[in-house]
Amino acid sequence: MAFSQKLDTWFEDFGRELPWRGIDDPYRIWLSEIILQQTRIEQGRDYYLRFVEAFPTVADLAAASEEQVLRLWQGLGYYSRARNLHAAAIYIMNECGGVFPSTYEGILRMKGVGRYTAAAIASFAFRLPHPVIDGNVYRFVSRLFGIATPIATDAAYREFEALLLKKIDRRRPDRFNAALMDFGSLQCKPQPDCTACPFADECVALRTGRVDMLPVKAPKAKPKDRWFYYFDLRWKEDGVEHTLVEQREGKDIWRGLYQFPLLETAEELDEKQLRKEAKRFAQETFHLSPFTFHLSSPFLHQLTHRTIHALFLRAELASRPLLLPEKTRVVTTGEIKNIPVSRLIDRYLQSL
Ligand code: SF4
Incomplete structure (x- = not known):
């Protein structure tokens, strides 16, 4: 069975239901993705619902003061995310005629949006075939294909992106990406149960006894x-x-x-x-x-x-x-x- 098919079958049974899933409003998808950077889903869900209620549209967010946005963000940390969110909403209203950018490159021009977030919005809202690569995806893909390139580097991103571009389901890139993220987060966890994994028969890390060694992480600077x-x-x-x-x-x-x-x-x-x-x-x-x-x-x-x-x-x-x-x-x-x-x-x- 092809990679995407196997992933899709697993997703059918185990995929998460989340308030920002199954929608195609780029504003709400963007909001959820920014909130979820560095934040657990359980915590992020509450903030997402509060933001959507306070600012139902990008125009509402742009019209708010930065102080209002920061106040609502309080407790989430990494406050530059909130400031960028606000600045990007103003950018959309002032520079894009109030219309959310609908291309990967256009989305990337928004303040605070990197490759991962742009890929998520492009695929979930506009069904464009851009694979999402977050920490969970790095873990799963590096183990499955036995890739030892240190992750979270530019070289690793390009390598993983090129590989996933060959695997992505071009008809439903939104579903493919959601499945990829959930699989990395729920099944191929730091300590996975490989006996329950549909990829066990082809997983390079499992075959070579390197599940604990992958992904390879670049050394972190001391705080x-x-x-x-x-x-x-x-x-x-x-x-x-x-x-x-x-x-x-x-x-x-x-x-x-x-x-x-x-x-x-x-x-x-x-x-x-x-x-x-x-x-x-x-x-x-x-x-x-x-x-x-x-x-x-x-x-x-x-x-x-x-x-x-x-x-x-x-x-x-x-x-x-x-x-x-x-x-x-x-x-x-x-x-x-x-x-x-x-x-x-x-x-x-x-x-x-
Ligand atoms: S077999 Fe284990 S390590 Fe390999 S992809 Fe599945 S869960 Fe991850």
Whole structure:
């Protein structure tokens, strides 16, 4: 039986039913694909439904503010995905006459859309024969055909794409891709049950005892450590508690999200150093003196390329600080719940 037929038979029995399956609306397919990058399906499903409800069309998404989009995205991480989503929606409205691009190349021009996402949208929405290649597909295909090229490299992508282009079902590339993704995710798992696999009789990795060795992964760079000291300054005005937040800028992580004023250091500070640095920072930044604070327990926050070591310095002030830097914003502590913040800040707020 041909590869695609075998895959299709398996998909008939074991394929997943998902809210973005069986539809051909490119906007919703795009939304689901962006949400599902680096996100588990169970978690992504809720976010997808929330986004579709808040922004049923690409025009609705484009008309929203970036802050609204980031707020809805909160908790998913990798916030550049949300910013790109918003920018691409505006691009579609302004540059494409409100019509979603319908070619692979046109889809690739959208901000935040790479080859994988473009292939998914092109095949699911427009039935164009572009194979999807994600981590699960790499695993399955590398084992089945015994390919030892380190995955997630440009060379590997081209090699796997060329191979799958010969296998793809050109009449139903949408179904072929959905089956390929599900097979890699549900059957050819990191620890697969090969006795239940319809490809067992032809799988090179199984025959040569290399199931545990494939796919070959390129070595990862060690995450960089960073030390964040946040200033949670609170005071009351007319009986209402207020605090200060600032919006992250530049090309760094969490751009566009809000945080408490931050002192970042190149190395970890011991308590004595921290008290000295905090005093200097509070004096220079807010004209606060003297400055006493309560120190939170440490928060460790792991991102793909960064390990954040965070401490929160909470101070009860008698009144609003004398100096408010331009980038800071005064909010009530109740309002923080309605502005987009990183998962780290959210974890701290939840801990209070
Ligand atoms: S036999 Fe095992 S390793 Fe090979 S494709 Fe099937 S599940 Fe994957």
